Amino acid sequence: MMELNERAQCLLKALTERYIRDGQPVGSRTLARDAGLKLSPATVRNVIADLEELGLVRSPHTSAGRVPTVQGYRLFVDTLLSVKPLEPEVVDEIRQTLDIEGDSHDLVESASNLLSDVTRLAGVVTLPRREHASLQRVEFLPLSNRKVLAILVISDTEVQNCILNTERDYGAAELQQYSNFLNEHFAGKELKSVRATLIAELKETREHLNRMMATAMTMADKVLGEAEKGSDYVLAGQTNLMDCDELCNVNTLRQLFEAFDEKREILGLLDQCVESEGVQIFIGEESGYQMLDECSLVTAPYSVDGKVVGVLGVIGPTRMAYERVIPIVDATARILSAALNPRD
Amino acid sequence: MMELNERAQCLLKALTERYIRDGQPVGSRTLARDAGLKLSPATVRNVIADLEELGLVRSPHTSAGRVPTVQGYRLFVDTLLSVKPLEPEVVDEIRQTLDIEGDSHDLVESASNLLSDVTRLAGVVTLPRREHASLQRVEFLPLSNRKVLAILVISDTEVQNCILNTERDYGAAELQQYSNFLNEHFAGKELKSVRATLIAELKETREHLNRMMATAMTMADKVLGEAEKGSDYVLAGQTNLMDCDELCNVNTLRQLFEAFDEKREILGLLDQCVESEGVQIFIGEESGYQMLDECSLVTAPYSVDGKVVGVLGVIGPTRMAYERVIPIVDATARILSAALNPRD
DNA sequence: TGTTAGCACTCAATGGCAAGGAGTGCTAAA
DNA sequence: TTTAGCACTCCTTGCCATTGAGTGCTAACA
Structure with a gap:
């Protein structure tokens, strides 16, 4: 794939960030002001036209601004995104929430609730696999x-x-x-x-x-x-997804919720994430599941005794605040791992 | 309250049944044909005007047909409804579904799924109360x-x-x-x-x-x-509610689903039904909970050792097929009771 | 007195149409 | 290479007329 010059990257970044903030297609005027590059709208239009050529952005219709495509989000997430380190308060909140008495099921449930509360999206945590567990x-x-x-x-x-x-x-x-x-x-x-x-x-x-x-x-x-017997997961905060205007039509939601109830497909997808080392992201159609076409999934595996035993993550609209969700998922996975590992 | 003459009752019944079937406001022409009373639309209009006076039906707008009000449904359910006895196949299906190995939690879960499957609405079953259970x-x-x-x-x-x-x-x-x-x-x-x-x-x-x-x-x-510690319930088939056109707007659904997640309010309502002997029905606002304004709840208590220990029921739109749902809920409660009672 | 036919009226729904506005693509000049 | 200018596109909004279902009222009828 052709390399983007720095200016194009910067504009794609600004466009994506702006769109994630406002949810409105971003026009050249706004973008020119936003990117801090001292460019006129006309110049911006030229660059954006190239980005469109490359399939990174698209226009909902002729006279609208631009919106990132899945490929655009992908590039944004992979190379443009500056992940802010998490505020210590949030880390503390995660720590406290996961510092509870109870068995692993309780922990998983707390983690799921936590993820959905902190991100205001849907949280999902698989129950730890017991294949490698030993009989005491x-x-x-x-x-x-x-x-x-x-x-x-x-x-x-x-x-x-x-x-x-x-x-x-x-x-x-x-x-x-x-x-x-x-x-x-x-x-x-x-x-x-x-x-x-x-x-x-x-x-x-x-x-x-x-x-x-x-x-x-x-x-x-x-x-x-x-x-x-079969793996399972705990889902929390589905109702948060009803607030996202891009998912806010009953049909999309029904398909999604039915998939949540059915569990099989979602589990298949989550199982794929067990392999990966760190945070993994599926954007829109990348998941391969039609009901997730409008959604992104951000996951991270968690482990016990150095072995990956489960996955946790967040499901939300493609247009989600990745730079915030990613570190949260990452931190939660680490802290959950710590909480599950027998200490003494 | 003033007594309705037979003709008025018959028309209210026909109107309600028709509306439950089609979901469209029922006009005088349709109703005249439907009720089998050999009346002209004009006469029907006169009678319906009286029903409207009494608050039993209302018009969504001037030039539309009529729709039952909550009071109309109430009268319909209490005195007009002819509850058909359940088909033996359905009874068999319920029996088979609840004839499983497993603890009471598994049974409750099956019952909830069963209710939602058979009625195509949301099923809800409280876990059996353990206050009167004894320590073995x-x-x-x-x-x-x-x-x-x-x-x-x-x-x-x-x-x-x-x-x-x-x-x-x-x-x-x-x-x-x-x-x-x-x-x-x-x-x-x-x-x-x-x-x-x-x-x-x-x-x-x-x-x-x-x-x-x-x-x-x-x-x-x-x-x-x-x-x-606190009572709990198992809900199934929430997604069925997304098919009901009267609930099919994201805001109504969100309130409802949030209440399901929250559990507290729904539990409060279900607890009220523990008192009653048999099938109990809350129509629309009767429940007193705003998120159920568009819904009806049909419940029946189930018991172990002759003591009522829980409630099961169905949540659906006010416009539901009561004459079918009521016997299903009733039968399921009986069969669940039987399944929970230790035999030998 | 209860029932019916006739008729004017109301109102949601639909589609066409024009005005407004945001944003683009292209061209030509700096 | 960048920018200004300008014509063009097309969504959005609001308006209006049309249509059709259904009502309420009145007067005639049994």
């Missing part, structure tokens, strides 16, 4: 009516429980044996490998195992299945 | 880092757990003593009274109790606090 302990408790309560301790802050329907009642002592057996063999191992081992053993050696072992394994397998 | 058992498990896992078994299908931050680490044996103590004294008692007793004992006799008892009680109190 399993316990079984007898209930009545042929039901058994299984408790899966994954970490100090992460417990999953699950009521199993069994074919008969079990006594406390018997269940204790099962959990002892499982804890001896599997405590400290990754959930994933525990499950794989269990399945293999169940298939291969069912006859050789005594009944107890088999039952224990079936139970454990059921519980692990629960614990591993 | 408490268990404590040691975690590391001065944390203890507390498990509260409320019923065969209802377990609550909670990670407690304590001032020191506890051993398994020690914790076992605490839970034994609590189980001996409180198993089978109502959560509410357990909590009350605990608080009283903690205040009164802290010095007389040995340390262990005190700790156990503090822990149990914390857990019960968690288990009792």
Whole structure:
């Protein structure tokens, strides 16, 4: 792609910033005043014509000013944007909001609310993936009516429980044996490998195992299945999107909200962001999902024990205050990571 | 209030039904044809003028047909409506959807989805109140880092757990003593009274109790606090409301969705419905909440062990198919009650 | 007395039309 | 290379006439 000279870059930057501020197509007169380049509107028009040629800006109609295209935003975000460092007060607010008691689900929920409150857009945070989490302990408790309560301790802050329907009642002592057996063999191992081992053993050696072992394994397998089942996310502040005039028509909103409810597509998109190192941005159609055509998504991954386990981000109109949203998302991801990592 | 003669009632009924079907103000010509009363449009106009006098219908503007007012809907719903018995297929669908494994939260979620799917409106179901639930058992498990896992078994299908931050680490044996103590004294008692007793004992006799008892009680109190904390509801199918043309403007929708997110006000309204025996209906402003001015709410309470523990319902535009929604809500409440009641 | 036909009237909705204004593209001069 | 000037485009707004659905009233009718 042809290089833009400095003046053209400066004008694109000024135009984009102005448009993000006002939401109105920017004309040559305004831009000439705005950019601080001591140029006449006519000159500006010439430069802008070039930018239009390159597909960086476009006119909603003949006699209107210009508006950045997706490519324009992309260039702006990648090379023109000066990301201001975040005000310490905001960092403090994030820290305080995420310094709470509770399990990781509570944290994720707080983070999502936080993102939507601070940016006045929609916040989204995936629940941490548990594939690499390891099993700390399993316990079984007898209930009545042929039901058994299984408790899966994954970490100090992460417990999953699950009521199993069994074919008969079990006594406390018997269940204790099962959990002892499982804890001896599997405590400290990754959930994933525990499950794989269990399945293999169940298939291969069912006859050789005594009944107890088999039952224990079936139970454990059921519980692990629960614990591993599909990823999910927490969304907050959808209603903020109803304030954005570019999204403010019922049809656009419906498609968007239906996608939020459906979750599948949004999850697919968020999963893509797990790969990246830092902040990642999808502008408009770049996401490849039609309901996000008018939206941008700014994400950052967060991690536990040095492994990326989830993604958080902000969904808003393409015309969003990137220079503010980006550092917020970045900081929130870091602070959430810190909050999720066991300290002592 | 003055009695309406039969003809007036019949016309109001026809008008309301027609308006619910088409969403267009109903004129005298249409109504004359529709009502099957062999009347001329002119006569119909006379009758309708009386209905308008009584505040049962109104004209959006001079040269338009008539539309029911809130009072009109109220009369329609209370005395004119012929509720069709539900088709067996629908009942079957409800039965099947609610015949699932899982705890009460899963059931409530299914019920909410079900209501929104079947009615194509928004479904709402409160979580069952636990005030009258009784404590079946408490268990404590040691975690590391001065944390203890507390498990509260409320019923065969209802377990609550909670990670407690304590001032020191506890051993398994020690914790076992605490839970034994609590189980001996409180198993089978109502959560509410357990909590009350605990608080009283903690205040009164802290010095007389040995340390262990005190700790156990503090822990149990914390857990019960968690288990009792504020009621909540599960909403489904909000996006269905975006299809209703009477709600189809961004401002109305935003207010509504913000209220859904906020939850407090909606919960207040739903709480009122716990009192009533059967199906209860709020039409438009009757609810007293401004964001529901354009909406109606149809609710029915559901119960466990003969005690009402929650409410479910449907939120939609005032112009909704009451004769269909009412039996659906009614049936769902009954079937949900049945599904929640422990069988054996 | 209740019902009906006739008729003037009201008012939302629609589309055409003109005026106003913001902004462009082009050309020619500095 | 930059700038001023100017014709041109096209959205926006407001106005007006037309259309059509439906009413309210009055007078005739059963």
